[in-house]
Amino acid sequence: MLSDRQITSRRLLLVAAGMSLLGIAGCRGPAEGGGGGAAEGAEAAGPPGPGAVPGSADPSPPAEPSPSPSPSAAPSPTAAPSVPPPVARALTAAETRPVYELDAERRVVALTIDDGPDPRHTPTVLALLEQYGIRATFFLIGENAVEHPGLVREIAARGHHIANHTWSHPDLRSLSESKVREELERTSDLLHRSTGKVPTWFRAPGGDWSSTSLKVSADLGMRPMAWSVDPRDWARPGTGVITDRILKDVRPGAIVLNHDGGGDRSQTVAALKTYLPVLIDSGYRFTAPPG
Ligand SMILES: [Zn+2]
Numbered sequence: 087m088l089s090d091r092q093i094t095s096r097r098l099l100l101v102a103a104g105m106s107l108l109g110i111a112g113c114r115g116p117a118e119g120g121g122g123g124a125a126e127g128a129e130a131a132g133p134p135g136p137g138a139v140p141g142s143a144d145p146s147p148p149a150e151p152s153p154s155p156s157p158s159a160a161p162s163p164t165a166a167p168s169v170p171p172p173v174a175r176a177l178t179a180a181e182t183r184p185v186y187e188l189d190a191e192r193r194v195v196a197l198t199i200d201d202g203p204d205p206r207h208t209p210t211v212l213a214l215l216e217q218y219g220i221r222a223t224f225f226l227i228g229e230n231a232v233e234h235p236g237l238v239r240e241i242a243a244r245g246h247h248i249a250n251h252t253w254s255h256p257d258l259r260s261l262s263e264s265k266v267r268e269e270l271e272r273t274s275d276l277l278h279r280s281t282g283k284v285p286t287w288f289r290a291p292g293g294d295w296s297s298t299s300l301k302v303s304a305d306l307g308m309r310p311m312a313w314s315v316d317p318r319d320w321a322r323p324g325t326g327v328i329t330d331r332i333l334k335d336v337r338p339g340a341i342v343l344n345h346d347g348g349g350d351r352s353q354t355v356a357a358l359k360t361y362l363p364v365l366i367d368s369g370y371r372f373t374a375p376p377g
Contacts, residue, residue, distance in 0.1 A: 174307025184312040190339035201347035203237035228253035228273035242281040249287040313343040328357035
């Protein structure tokens, strides 16, 4: 863990870099598929400001890269050949480091849902989010997205944020730069063709970041998003355990990791039904990057 002095100096650096809203932690979070408890290395964010959502944090550069689809170019599978190539904006140095938590002084939570889409669970998750008026971030796997394009469009149409979780969910640390680029670029291209939007956030499988994957994601204009609350729902410990872990670990600014793909996620879905209303009743609001 960082000392108070280190945290203070890092905060000053963040403020100097214009990162007024997001907390950037330099160390790895727990592994998505077998790591320890949640929130290791999580760090409180800098001073609060309006609209604490990832992607709108840096006041200097444009919050979202172009291109956005023109009104006449509604995304559809048949539109693929005419979609212009993605244009990545240059990230600041601070933006190339994983974000573990949001502004800790606001009672907001970012719900992130990984490894889908999956027709067994994603529609139920979408219905729940709609019921509670929650916008979430879906980190989609390209292999699943290409199998279920209708679900990808539905997630986007319901206003959720769609982000890049690689094409085949490999351990990126073991891949060459060209292979990492292929994993990320292929997924971004597909999601762009499906939704008309270029992904601006990326998550490494397992939270296993590497200098190569961070470089490639920056080249593609994507910021890395980690998490601070991991209920290890992928291991199916039981709905009650998932719920308890989340409610115990959530605090203002938390980024919560859940899964709607990669296996039987019925426990996760049941836990969402339980803990979402509890968090709402506790005064939490949910946030996601724009788009
Ligand atoms: Zn994953």
